[in-house]
Amino acid sequence: MRGHHKAYGEDGDGYYQWWDNWYILQCRGCEYIFVQKSSTNSEDLHQYYNEAGETESELIETLSYWPAPSKRLKPEWLGDFGVHIGDADQLEQAIAEVYGALDADLPILAAIGMRTCFDVAAILLGVDDDLPFAKKLDELVQRQKIGGIDKDRLAVLVDAGSASVHRGWKPKPKELDTLAEILEHFVFEAFVAPSRRSRLDADAKKLEGAVPARRSKKAKKAS
Structure with a gap:
């Protein structure tokens, strides 16, 4: 522990109290530094029976962290789009958001953001921004940027993002993982792999010029 701060408050009558403890912590392995907040109050109690059958209670502790713990590791290739793609920084920033x-447990915003990433990527790949999503997918297939299976997967990603935008759909963690994998595969194949x-x-080509040429049989005999 690298630091600690405690805050306390109560209402005017003293019937309700709250406590916040802030800890600056450092991982003993990677030495990463982060903040943990522990919040309790006199109303949030867990009641239980002890060994003697008597009722006891304890404060319920709510923990939060900053920066939030990573829910999904970023791909190692995230910064490897290549300068020939155009304004790849815009796509990289969208993916980072x-x-x-995901880290902040904002599944609706994450799903919407994945749809936005597809939109940005499609523009970078030369697709008209004014086209509807279905036409963008068709155009990507025609340009041979994606295959038929990729098109079906991306259609699911786009529909999921649209459901979050228009209907407030909240994907579950496993569903978010699937959407993230679809997005990562698309971006890798369309940008990173090329x-x-x-x-x-x-x-x-450079190596080809550095490798010694094979000597002919005549040259060997002459030597």
Whole structure:
């Protein structure tokens, strides 16, 4: 523990009290520093029977953290879009905000953000922004940016985001994981993989010039 602060308050009659404890903590492994808040009050009680059959109670403790613990690890390739894609920073920022919503337990905003990420990615891939989502998916298939199976998956992602926008649909954690996997696969295949192939092709060309050429049989005999 690196620091502690305690706050206390009560109503005018003293019947209701609350306590907040703030702790600055540091992980003993990675040395990551974060804040833990422990909140209790005199109304939130857990009652139970002890071994003697007598009623006892204890305060219910509510814990919160800042920054929020990561609910889903960001892909290692998140910053590897490649400069030839255009304004990839906009897509990277949108994806980062999705992970922020996941960490903060904001499933509706996360689902909406994933739909936004698809929209931004489609524009970067040359699709007209004014097209409806279904037409954008068709255009991506025609441009050979995605396949038929990818189209079906992304249609689910778009529909989920639309349900959150228009109907306040709150996806469950497992459903969010599936949506995040769909988004990550799409972005990787559409942006990261081509960028890595281009870089690998360039490195291979350089290596080709550095590798000694095979000596001919005549040259071997002459030597």
